[in-house]
Amino acid sequence: MKKSLLVLLFTSVSVFSIAQNPVFTHLFTADPAPHVWPNDDRLWVYTTRDEPGSNNHYGMTDYHAFSTTDMVNWTDHGRILHLDNVDWAESHAWAMDAVYYRDHYYLIYCMKEAGIGLFRTGVARSDVPEGPFTDLGYVKGVEFGQDPAIFIDDDGTPYLFWGHDRKCFGAELNSDLMSIKPETYVDLTSQLTHVFEGPWVHKYKGKYYLTYPGLTPRRWPEKMFYAVADKPLGPYEFKDCFIDDFEGQSGTNHGGIVTYKGKDIMFYHSAWLSGGLSETRSVMADYLHYDKDGNIIPIVPSKKGLGNANRTKTTIHLEAENGFAAGGKLYNVIVDTYMKDYGGKGYVTNFDNPYDHVSMLAQVAKPAKYRFIVRYASPEGESNHDVLINSHQYREFKFPKSETFREIDFGPVELKAGDNIIRILRSNWKPTKGYFALDYIKLEQIFED
Numbered sequence: 264m265k266k267s268l269l270v271l272l273f274t275s276v277s278v279f280s281i282a283q284n285p286v287f288t289h290l291f292t293a294d295p296a297p298h299v300w301p302n303d304d305r306l307w308v309y310t311t312r313d314e315p316g317s318n319n320h321y322g323m324t325d326y327h328a329f330s331t332t333d334m335v336n337w338t339d340h341g342r343i344l345h346l347d348n349v350d351w352a353e354s355h356a357w358a359m360d361a362v363y364y365r366d367h368y369y370l371i372y373c374m375k376e377a378g379i380g381l382f383r384t385g386v387a388r389s390d391v392p393e394g395p396f397t398d399l400g401y402v403k404g405v406e407f408g409q410d411p412a413i414f415i416d417d418d419g420t421p422y423l424f425w426g427h428d429r430k431c432f433g434a435e436l437n438s439d440l441m442s443i444k445p446e447t448y449v450d451l452t453s454q455l456t457h458v459f460e461g462p463w464v465h466k467y468k469g470k471y472y473l474t475y476p477g478l479t480p481r482r483w484p485e486k487m488f489y490a491v492a493d494k495p496l497g498p499y500e501f502k503d504c505f506i507d508d509f510e511g512q513s514g515t516n517h518g519g520i521v522t523y524k525g526k527d528i529m530f531y532h533s534a535w536l537s538g539g540l541s542e543t544r545s546v547m548a549d550y551l552h553y554d555k556d557g558n559i560i561p562i563v564p565s566k567k568g569l570g571n572a573n574r575t576k577t578t579i580h581l582e583a584e585n586g587f588a589a590g591g592k593l594y595n596v597i598v599d600t601y602m603k604d605y606g607g608k609g610y611v612t613n614f615d616n617p618y619d620h621v622s623m624l625a626q627v628a629k630p631a632k633y634r635f636i637v638r639y640a641s642p643e644g645e646s647n648h649d650v651l652i653n654s655h656q657y658r659e660f661k662f663p664k665s666e667t668f669r670e671i672d673f674g675p676v677e678l679k680a681g682d683n684i685i686r687i688l689r690s691n692w693k694p695t696k697g698y699f700a701l702d703y704i705k706l707e708q709i710f711e712d
């Protein structure tokens with residue numbers, strides 16, 4: 264074969280195998296809210312989650328947080344808020360946004376109010392970006408508060424936008440983020456041609472851009488449109504569609520724009536991971552460009568996405584101490600901070616009696632193998648623990664003596680689609696003596712091809 268033909272063949276193979284979309288291939292995710300936080304070099308993406316096999320939006324129950332520094336290797340920080348953690352809500356954990364404001368991280372989300380069945384905009388707080396988040400209640404003054412997005416202007420003023428069923432509203436928030444200033448409330452609907460739901464506001468060269476999913480008259484699926492204003496609450500001038508129909512898209516689209524490492528990126532969703540199941544969605548990302556007049560250049564969803572890697576890889580990272588809020592449980596063990604160099608807020612210890620345990624929730628889209636890695640310390644000698652995955656005895660795990668925290672890789676384990684409960688408990692066959700400290704577990708995607 265001629266050298267030039269070989270080069271051509273090789274080039275085409277590598278071009279076709281470059282695929283950083285969908286971004287997360289281990290979980291069905293939608294409604295991405297991307298952010299960069301102060302003093303943090305990571306890109307954060309907060310998402311809703313679609314349950315494998317459901318293919319509808321009605322049973323959505325929880326949110327996840329993801330981070331990366333290279334847009335190829337991602338960390339899934341697990342469940343960050345669930346319907347069960349919100350007293351006032353009964354269903355529909357739909358689109359959300361996140362914000363860093365006055366030393367705390369907030370998740371601004373929507374769920375249907377118990378007994379009423381209408382959307383409220385909830386506020387949950389955490390002192391770390393990866394959560395879990397604790398609900399504080401819902402925003403007063405917002406009715407039908409579906410699809411909230413929060414925007415903090417350069418002067419520190421917080422604004423809330425929300426939209427549902429062909430309508431969109433905005434208002435200034437009070438500084439506790441728990442109520443709007445009623446006198447600032449605006450109905451933006453007539454300014455946003457085709458609007459259906461899902462507003463997102465960002466600023467570019469001094470102008471405010473409101474991007475949103477919309478429907479051209481009586482026609483699904485949703486396309487993405489935008490409008491531009493001189494002030495956050497408008498008036499907005501309608502511009503154009505910037506993500507049109509595309510192959511493998513979901514009935515809905517929804518997303519946000521972020522600038523990371525000098526590049527503007529649009530996060531949105533498709534139905535690529537599920538092979539076209541419209542309501543079983545997957546987060547996508549492509550670069551966003553403006554022309555010289557500040558118009559958004561339409562995005563054509565690409566397989567390549569954000570880079571030149573053959574695929575993205577996500578590791579699920581679950582902190583042992585997170586307990587109920589992250590879908591897990593601490594049974595007769597305690598959270599401690601005595602030994603330093605732990606991840607998160609501490610580590611779990613006091614596995615004194617048979618059945619004392621930690622359980623953690625790992626959620627995935629499809630049955631697959633993951634490498635099981637545990638970070639621990641066992642300063643007084645070898646420790647023995649049993650690991651159950653979905654109530655099945657997996658193996659007895661030996662943790663060699665280690666005076667400081669270290670990771671140990673126990674090799675592949677199998678996870679099923681949906682919820683997997685991973686329980687680490689004091690071994691009955693060879694009880695552990697001395698101090699054992701469990702910091703976190705990691706489940707690293709394994710690709711078989």
Ligand code: FUB
Binds near residue numbers: 293358516
């Ligand atoms: O994910 C549930 C709902 O679908 C969102 O709240 C809407 O914006 C649409 O994406």
